[in-house]
Amino acid sequence: MTYKIYSSQDFPAYLPKLNTLFDDLFSGGKGFRSKLIGLVSVPLAVPPLSQNLLAQTIEFIHNASLLHDDLVDRSPLRRGKKTAWLKYTPEYAVLAGDYLLARVMVNLSAYGNIKLVQYTSEMISDLLEGEWLQDSIIGDYFVNLEQLDLIHNLKTSSLFKWCLRAPFISIQKYDADLHFILNEMGSILGQLFQRSDDLLDYGIRNDEAKAVLGDLKSGYLNSFGCFMARTMNGAQRGQLVKCKSLADVHHCFSDDAEKARVIFTQKVEAFDQLNIKLIDLYNHHLENLDKLLVDDEKNLIHNLRPLTEILYWRRKPRA
Amino acid sequence: MPTHYVTLKKSDTNFFEYLWGANPNGEHNALPKTQRAIPVKTYNLGTPEESVTFELKNITDTKKPSFFVFASSLIKLNSFVLILLPLLYILTKNFITKNLTDPLAILLAALSAVLLFAGFNIRNDVNDHTSGFDRVNLGTSCKPIQMGWISAHKAARLSLILILISGVLALPVVFLHPQLLWIIVFSFVLFFIGRFTKNNSYKQQHLGEFILFILAGPALVLGYQVAMGAGLDVQAVSFGTLWGFGVLFLIQINNFSHIMTSSQAGIKNTMTQLGFDRAQKFLVLSWVLFLIFWILFHYYFANIYWLIFGSLLLVFCSVPFFKKILNIKSPMGSDLPHIRNKAHKTFLLMGCLFIAEIFWSLGLLLWTNAH
Numbered sequence: 255m256t257y258k259i260y261s262s263q264d265f266p267a268y269l270p271k272l273n274t275l276f277d278d279l280f281s282g283g284k285g286f287r288s289k290l291i292g293l294v295s296v297p298l299a300v301p302p303l304s305q306n307l308l309a310q311t312i313e314f315i316h317n318a319s320l321l322h323d324d325l326v327d328r329s330p331l332r333r334g335k336k337t338a339w340l341k342y343t344p345e346y347a348v349l350a351g352d353y354l355l356a357r358v359m360v361n362l363s364a365y366g367n368i369k370l371v372q373y374t375s376e377m378i379s380d381l382l383e384g385e386w387l388q389d390s391i392i393g394d395y396f397v398n399l400e401q402l403d404l405i406h407n408l409k410t411s412s413l414f415k416w417c418l419r420a421p422f423i424s425i426q427k428y429d430a431d432l433h434f435i436l437n438e439m440g441s442i443l444g445q446l447f448q449r450s451d452d453l454l455d456y457g458i459r460n461d462e463a464k465a466v467l468g469d470l471k472s473g474y475l476n477s478f479g480c481f482m483a484r485t486m487n488g489a490q491r492g493q494l495v496k497c498k499s500l501a502d503v504h505h506c507f508s509d510d511a512e513k514a515r516v517i518f519t520q521k522v523e524a525f526d527q528l529n530i531k532l533i534d535l536y537n538h539h540l541e542n543l544d545k546l547l548v549d550d551e552k553n554l555i556h557n558l559r560p561l562t563e564i565l566y567w568r569r570k571p572r573a
Numbered sequence: 574m575p576t577h578y579v580t581l582k583k584s585d586t587n588f589f590e591y592l593w594g595a596n597p598n599g600e601h602n603a604l605p606k607t608q609r610a611i612p613v614k615t616y617n618l619g620t621p622e623e624s625v626t627f628e629l630k631n632i633t634d635t636k637k638p639s640f641f642v643f644a645s646s647l648i649k650l651n652s653f654v655l656i657l658l659p660l661l662y663i664l665t666k667n668f669i670t671k672n673l674t675d676p677l678a679i680l681l682a683a684l685s686a687v688l689l690f691a692g693f694n695i696r697n698d699v700n701d702h703t704s705g706f707d708r709v710n711l712g713t714s715c716k717p718i719q720m721g722w723i724s725a726h727k728a729a730r731l732s733l734i735l736i737l738i739s740g741v742l743a744l745p746v747v748f749l750h751p752q753l754l755w756i757i758v759f760s761f762v763l764f765f766i767g768r769f770t771k772n773n774s775y776k777q778q779h780l781g782e783f784i785l786f787i788l789a790g791p792a793l794v795l796g797y798q799v800a801m802g803a804g805l806d807v808q809a810v811s812f813g814t815l816w817g818f819g820v821l822f823l824i825q826i827n828n829f830s831h832i833m834t835s836s837q838a839g840i841k842n843t844m845t846q847l848g849f850d851r852a853q854k855f856l857v858l859s860w861v862l863f864l865i866f867w868i869l870f871h872y873y874f875a876n877i878y879w880l881i882f883g884s885l886l887l888v889f890c891s892v893p894f895f896k897k898i899l900n901i902k903s904p905m906g907s908d909l910p911h912i913r914n915k916a917h918k919t920f921l922l923m924g925c926l927f928i929a930e931i932f933w934s935l936g937l938l939l940w941t942n943a944h
Binding site: 387390391394395396397398400401403404405407411415430431434435437438441531534535537538539542 | 578
């Protein structure tokens with residue numbers, strides 16, 4: 255199912271550069287979050303107009319966070335293109351992000367489901383808290399994985415949780431047990447997505463050939479970096495944070511290149527093991543979710559089961 | 574092998590068996606004896622009490638530590654300085670002033686206090702496990718129940734046994750020194766207020782902070798003092814207040830180190846009420862106040878050399894702590910465990926100064942007697 259996320263008619267044409275900025279912003283990206291809305295909404299028979307609203311909402315919020323995030327991080331590129339704050343101005347980037355968030359609230363309040371408005375506002379607050387906290391630990395190379403997980407739960411998982419729960423809220427299914435499970439599943443999906451993204455930064459499963467070590471170079475020890483560093487001594491850790499290439503990262507473990515590569519691979523495998531446990535937990539929640547669904551709703555399980563393959567292993571699900 | 578999980582609601586019949594590791598009679602109906610159910614951490618803080626997901630672990634697969642590591646982490650051996658140093662101080666003070674009239678009573682009282690403290694430490698871990706506190710907060714210390722080394726049921730039983738033995742040991746002391754009964758009754762009333770009133774719970778900790786100050790400070794020290802048959806005196810009361818203030822400071826530091834998760838879980842204590850920025854200043858102010866109390870205490874009850882050199886040393890060593898705490902940038906990073914560590918070291922230094930003072934005074938007394 256494809257949704258119409260952005261239309262220039264929805265935004266005032268008299269504002270200079272606003273629509274050009276949004277054209278640029280919405281033309282890239284895989285739109286995974288809106289696809290997730292579709293995966294949840296279709297089995298629940300959410301009306302198409304509501305589905306479109308939900309898909310638009312999540313993409314607007316996500317893209318607003320990207321506009322702000324790129325400026326906060328001073329990132330020059332987004333999806334291979336010049337970032338909005340550089341191409342236009344930092345002021346326009348901030349205001350365009352704010353505009354998207356305002357539009358979300360206008361659309362949702364017109365829709366009239368107050369619980370959806372409340373939950374969406376809470377999600378935006380979580381997202382901002384996560385961004386704020388992440389910014390506060392820049393340059394902290396001794397942060398631990400447990401702490402990072404908490405930040406990622408706010409920053410990344412909040413959107414995934416929303417994608418799972420909002421379609422249920424839109425059809426006024428508020429069952430506490432159901433939402434408990436969806437919350438837990440959303441947390442895990444966000445965690446897995448973030449950890450997989452962090453592995454990309456170290457060249458692992460980097461099929462899209464994204465630039466490596468971006469996080470480390472900008473002073474941020476990501477989840478895989480944290481995982482590697484927890485058994486490192488002070489000198490190794492000092493060496494890690496100065497790495498400019500993957501060879502430098504390997505070199506932190508041993509002077510012998512082959513031995514270093516083997517140790518690095520073992521670290522990746524151990525990290526994968528940690529996440530396989532998380533995937534098991536996701537599948538456990540999926541089984542519990544199945545018990546709470548009726549009739550055609552059960553197709554949701556079929557739609558949600560492959561997500562860990564896509565998000566963590568970055569591969570197409572097995573048939 | 575996939576990891577096995579079970580999710581249960583509080584209303585489920587097996588919930589308490591999984592949470593406690595056995596049903597109330599110590600039997601295993603749903604959870605096999607060979608397995609331990611460890612609650613999985615949750616990031617969805619609004620619903621910690623509703624449903625709990627347990628990871629099922631085979632006891633044989635759980636890495637067993639040495640007995641010493643197990644026992645010391647179970648009873649929190651490293652926190653015993655909090656009750657042993659006041660004992661040493663009061664003992665020496667009364668020995669020097671020749672008020673130590675009943676060595677047997679003090680031996681029993683000391684043993685009783687040690688067992689009671691161990692019992693309460695274990696019970697505290699049990700409460701953190703069963704209340705859901707462990708599932709929403711970042712781990713700061715090694716907790717045997719969370720590690721699967723012991724079930725909550727066994728830990729609770731062990732804690733009860735230790736507390737009972739402590740009570741039995743305290744009985745003869747109470748007979749020998751009936752005034753002690755008042756302190757024990759007062760302490761227990763405070764403890765039960767702290768434990769069971771609505772004003773104080775795992776979410777509402779203001780009253781608990783005050784009660785801990787009283788119990789860990791004045792009540793403990795006066796208990797020792799009375800058990801020695803020395804009666805109440807100003808020095809003991811002052812020392813108890815100073816000590817209680819120091820312990821309270823450590824608690825505040827600990828609360829500060831998980832201010833974010835506590836705030837998100839809706840836990841109300843001084844740190845979460847003040848917020849990150851003001852809490853930093855509050856902690857600095859608290860330690861400054863402690864230093865002032867320390868100086869005043871030594872002005873009245875110690876010799877001039879300890880007043881000057883001890884205070885200077887403590888103030889000097891507190892400077893890095895002040896700097897560190899005012900420079901913390903995040904409620905989430907590595908600075909928090911760091912600052913807790915630094916605060917504990919500064920507190921320990923203060924304890925060491927007291928010990929040095931004690932031995933200095935003893936040495937001086939023995940030297941004077943010998944000449």
